[in-house]
Amino acid sequence: xxxxxxxxxxxxxxxxxxxxxxxxxxxxxxxxxxxxxxxxxxxxxxxxxxxxxxxxxxxxxxxxxxxxxxxxxxxxxxxxxxxxxxxxxxxxxxxxxxx
Numbered sequence: 001x002x003x004x005x006x007x008x009x010x011x012x013x014x015x016x017x018x019x020x021x022x023x024x025x026x027x028x029x030x031x032x033x034x035x036x037x038x039x040x041x042x043x044x045x046x047x048x049x050x051x052x053x054x055x056x057x058x059x060x061x062x063x064x065x066x067x068x069x070x071x072x073x074x075x076x077x078x079x080x081x082x083x084x085x086x087x088x089x090x091x092x093x094x095x096x097x098x099x
Contacts, residue, residue, distance in 0.1 A: 030042050
């Protein structure tokens with residue numbers, strides 16, 4: 001099962017990289033085309049490709065942020081589970097100290 005997840009993740013990464021490469025190549029190759037005016041199909045395609053790259057960049061940033069945030073949250077949770085001597089006082093345990 002673990003190998004299947006790794007293969008799926010690898011295929012997704014390859015697909016995203018191919019999409020980025022092909023989109024960037026399309027923009028570079030068609031940047032200097034002979035524009036026919038307002039209804040130019042190539043200009044519309046370039047605009048859509050740029051929009052796609054922006055969305056993919058934002059998604060990649062969010063995934064990177066989540067990948068950095070999750071280990072931090074796990075570390076905080078692990079520290080809360082550890083009983084430190086400071087948190088092991090009678091006052092923290094709400095033990096009544098009668099004479």
